[in-house]
Amino acid sequence: MLDDARFRSLIDARARHPERIAELARARRRRPMLREEGTLFLVAADHPARGVLKAGDRPLAMADRRSLLERVLVALADPGVDGLLGSPDVVEDLLLLDALHDRIVIGSMNRGGLPGSAWELDDRFTAYDAEAVESMGLDGGKMLIRFDYSDPGTIATIAITSATRFAQLPDIPTFAESGLPGFESYNWQGIVAPAGTPAADVERFQQAVAAALRQPEVSRSITADGSTIVGSTPSVFRKALDAERIKWTRVIERAGLRGL
Numbered sequence: 001m002l003d004d005a006r007f008r009s010l011i012d013a014r015a016r017h018p019e020r021i022a023e024l025a026r027a028r029r030r031r032p033m034l035r036e037e038g039t040l041f042l043v044a045a046d047h048p049a050r051g052v053l054k055a056g057d058r059p060l061a062m063a064d065r066r067s068l069l070e071r072v073l074v075a076l077a078d079p080g081v082d083g084l085l086g087s088p089d090v091v092e093d094l095l096l097l098d099a100l101h102d103r104i105v106i107g108s109m110n111r112g113g114l115p116g117s118a119w120e121l122d123d124r125f126t127a128y129d130a131e132a133v134e135s136m137g138l139d140g141g142k143m144l145i146r147f148d149y150s151d152p153g154t155i156a157t158i159a160i161t162s163a164t165r166f167a168q169l170p171d172i173p174t175f176a177e178s179g180l181p182g183f184e185s186y187n188w189q190g191i192v193a194p195a196g197t198p199a200a201d202v203e204r205f206q207q208a209v210a211a212a213l214r215q216p217e218v219s220r221s222i223t224a225d226g227s228t229i230v231g232s233t234p235s236v237f238r239k240a241l242d243a244e245r246i247k248w249t250r251v252i253e254r255a256g257l258r259g260l
Contacts, residue, residue: 001077002070006097013096021092025136029101033139038256041082043075046108046142049087049127051115073099085142087111087127107133109143121146121154162186166226188244190237202234 013020034040047053048062055061062068072090075081076099083104086094091107094100112126113119123144133141148154159175160166163184175183191209193202210231212218222229232240251257 001073002066002097007066010093010096014093021095022136024095024098025138028095028105028137030137030139031102031104033104035082039082040104041080042104042106043072043081043084045072045084045086045090046111046127049089049108049111050113069093069097073097076100076103083139088132091136091138104139106140106142107136107138109133109141111144113144113146121148121151167223168226188240190241206234 045068048068053060053062069090072084072086072094076084076094083100083106084090084094085106085108087108091100091105107128109128109130110123110125113121113123123146128136128138128141130141146154147157157169157172159178159180160169160172161175161184163174163176165172165174191205193205213222213229213231219229
């Protein structure tokens with residue numbers, strides 16, 4: 001899809017005719033944001049701007065520019081894909097490749113916080129800003145918001161979404177304590193076995209996992225980020241799963257959310 005001649009033409013346009021990017025952006029055919037059924041599926045193509053190049057077991061999978069563009073072109077050709085989220089360099093290349101007509105294009109705004117760098121959280125508008133999103137005729141912009149409780153530049157946390165306070169942040173109230181009773185939302189992890197696994201095997205495995213979770217090193221590594229260790233029995237976990245299923249089914253139905 002991106003043969004040698006087409007790739008050379010892209011490089012030539014970049015070097016000799018950069019003004020074409022703005023012209024093509026103005027001429028891009030637009031479409032409604034959502035499909036008739038109310039869904040939207042975008043491909044994210046802004047990771048390399050932060051030095052995030054790994055995909056699967058390949059640490060440099062997105063390091064090759066031509067290869068990245070080829071994969072994005074394949075994705076955009078799929079009728080199930082509505083568009084992409086991209087940093088300016090990727091969006092501009094795709095405009096020059098005439099690949100963004102009738103596609104939703106969201107510009108990535110702050111992508112300068114390279115992972116592991118001293119300024120990772122100081123993630124300024126190093127990509128698009130709001131004026132550029134508008135002038136390029138994009139369909140929207142995405143801004144990252146980062147939180148670090150030890151960073152004085154991070155805004156104060158209003159409340160904790162779990163039912164109880166975090167031991168690491170004892171002074172921050174829950175939403176229920178702040179006047180929203182019944183508000184509870186949190187991430188959780190659990191281990192399940194295939195249907196039909198003998199109960200004795202499930203019980204034996206649960207006991208081994210619970211014993212591992214009680215080990216000091218394991219416990220410290222899990223609780224360091226604010227997680228709470230439960231290590232419950234299979235029956236208690238099943239009740240929790242059922243409760244989560246009921247709760248989120250109601251949320252989805254009330255909000256009118258739809259899958260792909």
